[in-house]
Amino acid sequence: MSTIDAKNQAAKARADLAATLDALEDRLNVPKRVSELGSKAVAAYEKNPIPWIIGGVAVAVIAAGLVAWAIFSDDDD
Template sequence: MNDATAQAKAAAQTARRQLGDTLDQIEDKFNVPKRTGELVDKAKTAYEKNPVPWIIGAAAVGVIAVGLVAWAIFSDD
């Protein structure tokens, strides 16, 4: 029985360790501030590497915003 008890304890410790690792991975995946920081870092790196698409995108957003405001002001609704 002593050998079976030792095996059961070893199996339980292994299961606990695996469960702890899985919970740590889940916590890491759903850590919003950490994920947001990673996204900001990726955006900064992409901008530093090639700023042209970012500038074009910002200009497009600006044109759309101005167009929406003009439409809201000058429309006959």
């Protein structure tokens, strides 16, 4: 193998490694992923808000139930 071939292979390997590292950095970019998730959630809500409203009401009922249970439960041991 000639020196030029070895240099070309090394350059290609470096370019492949750089591309792989860039892809990993993009996938592990938490703020970017959170922003994408938020955008998807907003789009889903705008498309059909009914499931979101039902879910919100369910969470509120559960929270109110837990608060009532904590207040009215008999803690006298």
